[in-house]
Structures are given as C-alpha cells and as structure tokens.
Amino acid sequence: MRYSLVHINNQPFLREPRRELLRAAAADGAQVTHIACRDGEVTVTDLASGDGRVVSIPQLRALARGLCGERTLVLTGLGGARSELAWRATACFPRTTRVYDVYDELSYGARGYSYLKFMVRDGIWRALCPRAMVMVDGMMRIYPGAWKVENASHLEPTPRPGGTPPAVYIGSIDERVDFDLLAALGERTDIDIWGAVHERAPWAHAVLERLVASRPRVRFLGGYRNEALGEILSRYEVGLVPYHLNERMTRHVALDKLYHYLNAGVGVVTTPLPHAVRLKDYVGLLNGAGGYEAAAAEALARRAGWRADEHHWRARWAHIKTLIG
Structure with a gap:
C-alpha cells in the first residue's frame, strides 16, 4: 500500500513542528511533501530529494494529483496557520484527504481581538477539513470525532552520565x-x-x-x-x-x-x-x-x-x- 503525506503550513521545513513525523513517514517509504505558504509564496518540497520549488496556486492544483497516493493524508492548519495561502493550498487537495492539525492548544494564549481572530481562522480550518487531529484528550471535547495522536520524540535512549550533574x-x-x-x-x-x-x-x-x-x-x-x-x-x-x-x-x-x-x-x-x-x-x-x-x-x-x-x-x-x- 502506497502512502502519501502532504503537510501544509506557514513555516519552512527546518522550523516545522511536525518535521520529525514527516521524516519518520519518509523513512517508512511514504511519499512525503512539505508545502510552506509564507511571504506570499508557496514552496513545495519533496522530502526524498530535498528539491523545492516555488509554485502558484493553479500550478499546485495541477500538481496535487501526483502528490496523492493510494492512501493520502493532507495534514494542515497546525497552530491555526495564519496565511490565507495555506487555505488556498489546502483547497487544491481532495476534501476527503484533509485533516486539520490542531496540535495541542486551541488559542496559544490569545486573548481579546487576537482570540477572536484565532476563532475565525479555526472556523475556516474546520470548514476546509472534515476531520481534526489533536494530541490530548481534553482537545477532543472541543473537536468531536478528532483523531488523537499523542506527541512523541525522535530521540533514542543514550547512556546517562551518573553522579549529580545539574x-x-x-x-x-x-x-x-x-x-x-x-x-x-x-x-x-x-x-x-x-x-x-x-x-x-x-x-x-x-x-x-x-x-x-x-x-x-x-x-x-x-x-x-x-x-x-x-x-x-x-x-x-x-x-x-x-x-x-x-x-x-x-x-x-x-x-x-x-x-x-x-x-x-x-x-x-x-x-x-x-x-x-x-x-x-x-x-x-x-x-x-x-x-x-x-x-x-x-x-x-x-x-x-x-x-x-x-x-x-x-x-x-x-x-x-x-x-x-
């Protein structure tokens, strides 16, 4: 079974909070694509080759079919990504593949007008994506029917120094x-x-x-x-x-x-x-x-x-x- 993982956010890959998930999927043989929507540009990067290119929304719409495999997940919206480009990029992919990545917090401390803006963005992501993905049980009450995928680490156990370090x-x-x-x-x-x-x-x-x-x-x-x-x-x-x-x-x-x-x-x-x-x-x-x-x-x-x-x-x-x- 060929899996494809497409990730859409407003961060370059090296600042991407989900980069280790993307790397794990690529190591498993999945076709993994990172799409960064920032500074008015859409940059599409294939993780296998590391090649990235700037495309327009119409070009991304044409590319989308080739980025989808037999089983495809388009993970998008992490942290309420602020770029309108991210919404437009998400809409290039089949609706059934889209999952709103809420991560672990609804507002990240926003209050007042900032909180209102977040809620508007949150509503747009909910409308774009038929399903959400969260990290903790408490968020599932806010996003009924969400997938729960717990946080993780890319680190492996290493020998401890012993003694009483700081x-x-x-x-x-x-x-x-x-x-x-x-x-x-x-x-x-x-x-x-x-x-x-x-x-x-x-x-x-x-x-x-x-x-x-x-x-x-x-x-x-x-x-x-x-x-x-x-x-x-x-x-x-x-x-x-x-x-x-x-x-x-x-x-x-x-x-x-x-x-x-x-x-x-x-x-x-x-x-x-x-x-x-x-x-x-x-x-x-x-x-x-x-x-x-x-x-x-x-x-x-x-x-x-x-x-x-x-x-x-x-x-x-x-x-x-x-x-x-």
Whole structure:
C-alpha cells in the first residue's frame, strides 16, 4: 500500500513542528511533501530529494494529483496557520484527504481581538477539513470525532552520565515558565537553562537576566540546534518542566520536552500540568520547591518504565497509517 503525506503550513521545513513525523513517514517509504505558504509564496518540497520549488496556486492544483497516493493524508492548519495561502493550498487537495492539525492548544494564549481572530481562522480550518487531529484528550471535547495522536520524540535512549550533574531546563523561554519556581529551585540545586526567549515574550530577557544574576547555581547556556538535542541531554540526569498551572497555554499542552527527556533517558521533574499528571507513572510531580528532592528521586526511579520505542515518531506514523486506512 502506497502512502502519501502532504503537510501544509506557514513555516519552512527546518522550523516545522511536525518535521520529525514527516521524516519518520519518509523513512517508512511514504511519499512525503512539505508545502510552506509564507511571504506570499508557496514552496513545495519533496522530502526524498530535498528539491523545492516555488509554485502558484493553479500550478499546485495541477500538481496535487501526483502528490496523492493510494492512501493520502493532507495534514494542515497546525497552530491555526495564519496565511490565507495555506487555505488556498489546502483547497487544491481532495476534501476527503484533509485533516486539520490542531496540535495541542486551541488559542496559544490569545486573548481579546487576537482570540477572536484565532476563532475565525479555526472556523475556516474546520470548514476546509472534515476531520481534526489533536494530541490530548481534553482537545477532543472541543473537536468531536478528532483523531488523537499523542506527541512523541525522535530521540533514542543514550547512556546517562551518573553522579549529580545539574538539572536541566530546555526549551522556549516565555510566559509558561514559572521564574519564581526556578529561583526557589536555584537555591537548592544547580540548574542549566538551554533555549531562547520567544519572540512573543521579549520581557523574559530581563527576567532571565535577573534570575541568573541572583542565583549563582543557575546558568543560562543559550540556544541550541534541534540536531544537538540528544547530545545535550546526554549530559543530564534530571530534566525540569517548571511551568505555571492553570494557564491557557498549559491547560492542554502536550510538551515536546516531556517526550524528549524521557526518550533520551532523563528523569522528569514537572509541575502537575494536566498532561504531566496523565504521565505520572513515569515522572516526578513537583508541588513547590520544597518537594524537589523527593520529586527528583521519583523521576529517577520511574524513568525506567518508559518505553522509548512506543513514543518515537515512527510509532506515531504507524498509528496514523491505521487511521488513514
């Protein structure tokens, strides 16, 4: 059976949140095409060859038939992609192949007029696609009949360093991060922070600077390339998810870093986010800095129960194939 996966978004491939799913499908022999709709251009890239070309919407409409196989999934709309071009590109493909990729959050923290605009876009994606795909159970109440495809990681288990290296936080630095909690943890343990301040949260630069200046045990090591993630995590035993609770951005989030930490073999200490609670058998839940030592011990003991092969993007693609039929 020949499968085809077409992904439409407004990001270049190397910034594409679904790139590891696309790579897993291509490694399985599927015909995989990434379509980036940005800056007024539609760029069609074949993953097998890496060749990309800019096309018009009429040209894409003519190409669409050749991009579809016996079983085709057109995955589109991730994060409520803002480009009108993405809607027009999606409409080039048979309606029965289109799936609205909601990912893990409905609004990504939008409020007021921004939230209204998101809801308009959301309505357009629902009209374009007969089915949605979500990552967590809570989103299925918002999108009845959606496919649930859990998050995953491309990382494989690696040997642990042993001893007591610093704890690590790796990821975006934005309004989700509980800096007060990080400051309190920084009085108890060494912490390395890897990542970049998100463009939507420029205020976090100053907060991060104050944190590092006031807590000598906390180091900020800057950004990282996704390709280096496995090597970076091989240096650590405990990974932190110090996120605020009851925030719109964390209510339904299925954090990449939970899966990256666990797949690499790192123990996870996390605030009790809804998704983290669902993975409580594998992580240490943290209720305040005073509980860090106990949560870290639980995290190190429970990580052995995690089966990385079951949470790799290869496994998610295999599941998606059963949903396509």
